Amino acid sequence: MFRRFMFVLLALGLMLPQVASARWIEDTVSMEVEATGPVQFSHYNHLEALGKKCTLCHNGVYNIVRSKNPSFTMDEMRKGKACGSCHNGTKAFAVDADCSSCHPTKDIVFEVEDGDATFPHSVHTGMYGCTDCHTGLYQPERGKNPTVNMEQMGQGESCGACHDGNTAFTVEDNCGNCHEGM
Ligand code: HEC
Ligand code: HEC
Ligand code: HEC
Ligand code: HEC
Ligand code: HEC
Ligand code: HEC
Structure with missing residues (x-):
């Protein structure tokens, strides 16, 4: 019982700083795509996978000021732009792998x-x-x-x-x- 309690405390202790430090930004950014419905990008999931390094994306891949970003096409992403700078099958699953990972669909x-x-x-x-x-x-x-x-x-x-x-x-x-x- 005591052991389990200590384990939970330890786990919380390890997780808390990461979650807390990202709290001041919104988790999801919704990107409108006419052909597929919106794509939801999760900041928290990415910060967890990559570490708390905003500079991995800002402002090289994406400007923090949204109006400064153009709309990218999937073709540009396949060539390494935007999401495709990581989603290339090496650093993260490829943009061509499973469309529904980013463009969710349902019955x-x-x-x-x-x-x-x-x-x-x-x-x-x-x-x-x-x-x-x-x-x-x-x-x-x-x-x-x-x-x-x-x-x-x-x-x-x-x-x-x-x-x-x-x-x-x-x-x-x-x-x-x-x-x-x-
Ligand atoms: C074979 C045809 C077909 C393909 C391929 C297809 N869809 Fe659809 N989609 C449909 C149909 C049919 C509907 C329902 C339209 C309606 O309700 O009038 C729909 C509806 C939708 C909706 C609206 C759902 C809602 O609840 O409002 C979204 C979003 C969507 N599709 C996204 C996608 C995405 C993303 C892909 C590719 C990963 C995709 N679809 C591929 C046929 C298709
Ligand atoms: C893996 C890439 C990635 C990382 C890492 C990342 N962001 Fe973002 N961020 C994005 C994307 C994508 C957008 C949306 C860009 C767009 O649609 O124009 C965005 C948008 C934003 C916005 C604008 C939100 C709005 O609603 O106007 C802010 C603020 C932001 N990010 C802050 C941060 C901070 C702070 C960090 C580090 C803690 C961070 N981001 C790390 C990809 C990232
Ligand atoms: C700096 C690198 C980087 C960029 C840029 C990036 N991602 Fe990711 N993404 C990752 C990594 C790493 C993972 C976790 C490993 C994996 O799932 O392959 C991940 C996981 C994901 C996941 C699965 C986890 C979740 O949140 O559901 C989705 C969906 C996703 N990314 C969407 C996007 C979209 C959309 C963009 C562009 C707007 C984007 N990513 C840009 C690196 C990146
Ligand atoms: C890693 C996440 C991710 C994956 C995987 C992905 N997309 Fe996208 N897609 C996006 C984002 C983000 C946008 C919007 C980009 C923008 O507006 O800047 C987009 C835009 C689009 C568009 C509109 C722009 C264009 O190229 O015409 C279509 C259509 C599309 N996606 C279809 C697909 C299909 C089909 C697949 C599977 C083969 C797929 N996407 C896989 C993230 C993804
Ligand atoms: C772009 C072409 C295309 C369109 C549009 C399309 N289908 Fe299909 N559908 C297919 C193909 C191809 C198969 C698989 C081949 C087969 O089973 O004959 C399939 C299979 C299915 C299946 C069988 C799934 C299974 O469990 O095997 C269902 C159910 C179905 N479609 C329903 C629909 C309905 C409902 C619509 C309209 C709202 C629709 N489809 C529109 C091409 C299409
Ligand atoms: C490929 C899938 C598919 C098959 C096979 C199919 N339907 Fe449908 N059916 C639909 C869809 C989807 C709708 C609703 C379309 C809408 O609301 O726009 C519909 C609508 C209907 C309707 C209401 C509209 C009308 O025509 O009065 C009836 C009744 C119907 N189907 C009966 C049948 C019968 C009987 C069969 C077999 C002879 C059949 N359907 C085969 C997909 C299918």
């Missing part, structure tokens, strides 16, 4: 009376880049896209752009692949 549920339909993002992001669907087929924001019925999908709209029995299973049957209880 999308479309409410349908006969049985809700689910769009599993993760299955698709394993095969496609975000820009294959955003923003050509869909705005990356709920409620921003027109409702589409099955007949329109059968003619190639929305899911039907790929679920045509050729690129992926058709919407003419397989109802239960997408709809709950059908």
